[in-house]
Amino acid sequence: MTDQHIATQDNDHHDHDSHHGPAKGWRRWLFTTNHKDIGTLYLTLSFILMFVAGTMALLVRTELFEPGKVLLNPEFFNQMTTFHGLIMVFGVIMPAMAGLANWMIPMMIGAQDMALPRLNNWSFWLLPFAFTMLMSTFLMSGNAPDFGWTFYAPLSTTYAPKSTDFFIFSVHLMGLSSILAALNIVVTIFNMRAPAMTWMKLPMFVWSWLVTAFLLLAVMPVLAGCVTMMLMDRHFGTSFFNAAGGGDPVLFQHVFWFFGHPEVYILILPGFGVISSIIPTFSRKPLFGYHAMVYATVIIALLGLVVWVHHMFTTGAPMDAQLFFMYATMLISVPTGIKVFNWTATIFKGSLSFETPMLFALGFLVMFTIGGLSGLMISLVPSDYQYRDSYFIVAHFHYVLVSGSLFTIIAAVYYWLPKWTGRMYSERLGQWHFWLTTIGMNVTFMPMHFLGLAGMPRRIPDYALQFTDFNQICTVGAFIFGFAQLIFLYIVVMSCFSKRFPAATSQVWEGAHGLEWTIPSPAPYHTFETPPDLATVNAAAPQLE
Amino acid sequence: MRRIFLFVLTSFFAIAALATPGINMPVGVTPVSQEIYRLHMAAFYVCCVIGAGVFGVLIYSLIAFRKSKGAKAVHFHEHLGLEIVWTTIPFLILVALAIPATIVLSHIHNTDQSGLTVKITGYQWRWKYEYLDQNISFFSDLSTTQDQINNKAAKSPWFLLEVDHPLVVPVHTKVRLLVTADDVIHAWWVPELGVKQDAIPGFVNENWMMIEKTGTYRGQCGELCGLNHAFMPIVVEAVSPSDFAKWVTAHQARVKGDHS
Incomplete structure (x- = not known):
């Protein structure tokens, strides 16, 4: 380990091949400090958990296929909705974004690795233990956590199952992992950029992750505080959230959503960065309004810190507070709109081709806009009295998160997979994957808008007869959506392990710009041991043209 | 592929139209529910107009600027006037929505003189x-x-x-x-x-x-x-x-x- 590490800095005295290759077998993965290996680990964990949490969603949709009990009793149904949300947020989206950051940030800024490689190893390896502990609650006597991924007190404190303590510890581990990863990313971007890589030459993906990392540092400690207060209430006689002891259940929601709302931007901003890489490539045209995009990202993050009460409009918040948070929430749609308009302007008068990454990017653009517009509707407090906790909300946040996070992650994987594995994927299968995913996604979530407006509450295992038709459509869509991901699994596995797919060039995409395309495919185990020079950096930053 | 997609889309909306009971928020039977309904519909129509604008430009671009049809990229990447326009107009739309929302909200909070x-x-x-x-x-x-x-x-x-x-x-x-x-x-x-x-x-x-x-x-x-x-x-x-x-x-x- 240490030898290798010194060797990378002292490569004149050592033979490249003998010291720079990865270790063999399981030791490579357990002890690795290489940003590419750790990126792969993050992405693999995320991929596995996506199928776990996706299966849970399909169980939920099966139960909701028709009124009356279908498959699950209400206890298990509540556990499924809880775990689906928790795992998708903390186990799928966040690790996948961290995996992309690990793989791409050093390669995009011309650094040889992350700034803190051992910390990087630890950040990842906390996660498998956190999720093993979380899942182990299914094997315990009594229920697994069943209070929704938002775990509102006192349902999650006084009235919660015993296994909640394991949930609390697991959230602590996830939070620790995220904080360490975020620190590492901030330090890397500040200190490890190639000398010629000034701030306004940074690729948008790096900018987005820098802002995201600051958001993580701002709010993950608050989540840790939140679950610690729960633990104190449960076992040490405090009454933070217990009105009978002088506490306030609404305090829980303030603390939770102070974390929870920025969390939404944590899930989405890196995806914005991915889209800002992909759309210019396949439009063969530089990103429109690079500077505006950078400022919009920063403003979204800052405003995102002061809108949390919009999740709590029906809790009896005073009118002044409701108005402040409504105006602040509406204001976020201005910088978000700027981003959508800039992506559209990038496409306008381009020279477009529609490879799979571009298809997913366009799918993102359309569906994220739909989700953003329903978000604008929800920001209006009076209407929110009707939308809150209905399926309209479920539809809204799935449009935003499935397209904003999942679609962008899938787009990123198709976009950079040839760079990672050295093999092109099957374009035909990729197109099938895109169309089935997009159709499945819309058939699943579009009818949920109607269900919510008609009055169906979220998180119910059984429903009134009038909701039957749309629920059946949703369930059919969910199965199309779910099974389409098996195509994705096949494509990724084949691209990693099979020799059948054609080899990729170092440029991979005709219109791609960026330092990552100046190195061979697959990317060597160590890259940019000497930083790229000014000419290379400038050539890779098309916004300077 | 596109034909299949269109077919699925059309049949989806056909099914949606058939199953009409409860596709929209009820107008309701109280002054507040009716005010909320009108606000909801106003916001919905505003969203439709914005959506039509964005998706219109997008669809036009996707058809008109295809490389397979010989489109050559025009290299522009900044336009201050345009950026000011699409910052200002959304802001004005927001103000136009915020005013009725504030008025309705003040009605919801007025619990005086109950019987x-x-x-x-x-x-x-x-x-x-x-x-x-x-x-x-x-x-x-x-x-x-x-x-x-x-x-x-x-x-x-x-x-x-x-x-x-x-x-x-x-x-x-x-x-x-x-x-x-x-x-x-x-x-x-x-x-x-x-x-x-x-x-x-x-x-x-x-x-x-x-x-x-x-x-x-x-x-x-x-x-x-x-x-x-x-x-x-x-x-x-x-x-x-x-x-x-x-x-x-x-x-x-x-x-x-x-x-x-």
């Missing part, structure tokens, strides 16, 4: 209604049988939306609602009355309704409250003031009878 006060308490998993000035208090439980839920009996038309003792209120009367809970957080939600108010243990939230039409209005608990969250519906019966007076007298007499 009747009902205290609503959420329990796991039932509602309790107390008429503070009439000395009436009762629990309201789901009346759908377990056999219907387990598919052992035919489902009644109001499956999961029926209770043994509905909340009875007079029409054309401002009813002040004091909402609280005994254990965990619940939410009292009846879409057609435009009321959703969280019921929070230890705190009392206020809301109000003035029903303009006699009838039966149904809703459900709106906040996950544990095992039987789906099984604590709300039924409100709005009757004429004279019928309400009769109901109050009959109820009080019955309670007195039970006690003697």
Whole structure:
């Protein structure tokens, strides 16, 4: 380990091949400090958990296929909705974004690795233990956590199952992992950029992750505080959230959503960065309004810190507070709109081709806009009295998160997979994957808008007869959506392990710009041991043209 | 591929159109629910216009600027005027939406001059209604049988939306609602009355309704409250003031009878 590490800095005295290759077998993965290996680990964990949490969603949709009990009793149904949300947020989206950051940030800024490689190893390896502990609650006597991924007190404190303590510890581990990863990313971007890589030459993906990392540092400690207060209430006689002891259940929601709302931007901003890489490539045209995009990202993050009460409009918040948070929430749609308009302007008068990454990017653009517009509707407090906790909300946040996070992650994987594995994927299968995913996604979530407006509450295992038709459509869509991901699994596995797919060039995409395309495919185990020079950096930053 | 997609899309909307009961928010029967409905529709139309603009440009670009049809990229990447325009116009649209929203919200918060006060308490998993000035208090439980839920009996038309003792209120009367809970957080939600108010243990939230039409209005608990969250519906019966007076007298007499 240490030898290798010194060797990378002292490569004149050592033979490249003998010291720079990865270790063999399981030791490579357990002890690795290489940003590419750790990126792969993050992405693999995320991929596995996506199928776990996706299966849970399909169980939920099966139960909701028709009124009356279908498959699950209400206890298990509540556990499924809880775990689906928790795992998708903390186990799928966040690790996948961290995996992309690990793989791409050093390669995009011309650094040889992350700034803190051992910390990087630890950040990842906390996660498998956190999720093993979380899942182990299914094997315990009594229920697994069943209070929704938002775990509102006192349902999650006084009235919660015993296994909640394991949930609390697991959230602590996830939070620790995220904080360490975020620190590492901030330090890397500040200190490890190639000398010629000034701030306004940074690729948008790096900018987005820098802002995201600051958001993580701002709010993950608050989540840790939140679950610690729960633990104190449960076992040490405090009454933070217990009105009978002088506490306030609404305090829980303030603390939770102070974390929870920025969390939404944590899930989405890196995806914005991915889209800002992909759309210019396949439009063969530089990103429109690079500077505006950078400022919009920063403003979204800052405003995102002061809108949390919009999740709590029906809790009896005073009118002044409701108005402040409504105006602040509406204001976020201005910088978000700027981003959508800039992506559209990038496409306008381009020279477009529609490879799979571009298809997913366009799918993102359309569906994220739909989700953003329903978000604008929800920001209006009076209407929110009707939308809150209905399926309209479920539809809204799935449009935003499935397209904003999942679609962008899938787009990123198709976009950079040839760079990672050295093999092109099957374009035909990729197109099938895109169309089935997009159709499945819309058939699943579009009818949920109607269900919510008609009055169906979220998180119910059984429903009134009038909701039957749309629920059946949703369930059919969910199965199309779910099974389409098996195509994705096949494509990724084949691209990693099979020799059948054609080899990729170092440029991979005709219109791609960026330092990552100046190195061979697959990317060597160590890259940019000497930083790229000014000419290379400038050539890779098309916004300077 | 595109043909398949269009087919699925068309059939999807055809199915959606056939299954029309409950595709939109109910207009409702209270001044607040109607104001909310109008605000909701105004915001929806604004979103449609914005969506049409963005998607129009996008679809045009996707058709007109394809590399396979020989499109050459034009290298522009900044335009200050354009960026100012698409920052300012959305901002003005937001102001136009914020004004009516603020007005409606001030109506929701105005609980003055009510003619009747009902205290609503959420329990796991039932509602309790107390008429503070009439000395009436009762629990309201789901009346759908377990056999219907387990598919052992035919489902009644109001499956999961029926209770043994509905909340009875007079029409054309401002009813002040004091909402609280005994254990965990619940939410009292009846879409057609435009009321959703969280019921929070230890705190009392206020809301109000003035029903303009006699009838039966149904809703459900709106906040996950544990095992039987789906099984604590709300039924409100709005009757004429004279019928309400009769109901109050009959109820009080019955309670007195039970006690003697």
